[in-house]
Amino acid sequence: GDSVTQMEGPVTLSEEAFLTINCTYTATGYPSLFWYVQYPGEGLQLLLKATKADDKGSNKGFEATYRKETTSFHLEKGSVQVSDSAVYFCALSNAGGTSYGKLTFGQGTILTVHP
Amino acid sequence: EAQVTQNPRYLITVTGKKLTVTCSQNMNHEYMSWYRQDPGLGLRQIYYSMNVEVTDKGDVPEGYKVSRKEKRNFPLILESPSPNQTSLYFCASTDSPRPSGANVLTFGAGSRLTVL
Numbered sequence: 007g008d009s010v011t012q013m014e015g016p017v018t019l020s021e022e023a024f025l026t027i028n029c030t031y032t033a034t035g036y037p038s039l040f041w042y043v044q045y046p047g048e049g050l051q052l053l054l055k056a057t058k059a060d061d062k063g064s065n066k067g068f069e070a071t072y073r074k075e076t077t078s079f080h081l082e083k084g085s086v087q088v089s090d091s092a093v094y095f096c097a098l099s100n101a102g103g104t105s106y107g108k109l110t111f112g113q114g115t116i117l118t119v120h121p
Numbered sequence: 122e123a124q125v126t127q128n129p130r131y132l133i134t135v136t137g138k139k140l141t142v143t144c145s146q147n148m149n150h151e152y153m154s155w156y157r158q159d160p161g162l163g164l165r166q167i168y169y170s171m172n173v174e175v176t177d178k179g180d181v182p183e184g185y186k187v188s189r190k191e192k193r194n195f196p197l198i199l200e201s202p203s204p205n206q207t208s209l210y211f212c213a214s215t216d217s218p219r220p221s222g223a224n225v226l227t228f229g230a231g232s233r234l235t236v237l
Contacts, residue, residue: 010163038223049125049211049228050164057223095163099224107152107171107215107224108179111163 008033012112027081029096037098039079044093086119123148127229142197144212152215153195157208202236
């Protein structure tokens with residue numbers, strides 16, 4: 007079945023540092039890929055997405071590129087802020103049948119940014 | 122404001138005492154789903170519903186029931202809760218799922234359940 011693997015956390019950075027959170031996936035067909043973010047005490051919200059190979063999703067300074075050859079969707083940000091402290095989830099959605107609408111999530115990566 | 126509302130947000134209960142977590146969305150979404158979040162495991166789907174009166178099991182349905190009598194509501198029922206159901210629960214919804222799989226889910230704020 008489908009699966010998503012994220013880098014082990016937690017990740018602790020100083021403000022303005024460069025961020026990379028690795029994400030790799032296993033899936034049949036051509037899944038769509040997502041990064042969701044969960045701020046303390048809140049539900050998950052979409053950060054960015056990509057629906058086909060070589061697509062780049064971007065939002066709020068974060069970027070991720072859908073790499074089919076390496077089955078990866080790594081999240082990057084050039085300069086993190088304290089307000090980026092949250093849990094980040096990589097996820098995929100596969101088309102077809104009753105998989106419609108279902109997201110398969112990675113384990114989540116806790117990011118803490120210090121001033 | 123478009124949103125998914127869950128209640129209660131926090132609940133402590135005892136083994137065997139039936140409980141219901143309510144979920145309501147105001148976006149006229151057809152698809153609704155329940156997930157549980159556990160440390161190191163991410164979110165796992167419990168049940169989902171493609172439309173009114175249409176529900177099906179997700180990856181971890183044991184010990185849970187759901188119903189979808191109205192489009193906006195999708196309650197999660199624990200008939201006889203056990204300590205291994207202590208978790209953070211999320212309800213989510215989306216419009217008609219697209220064949221491309223590119224649906225964006227809208228999540229509720231979560232319900233933290235502790236079963237003693």
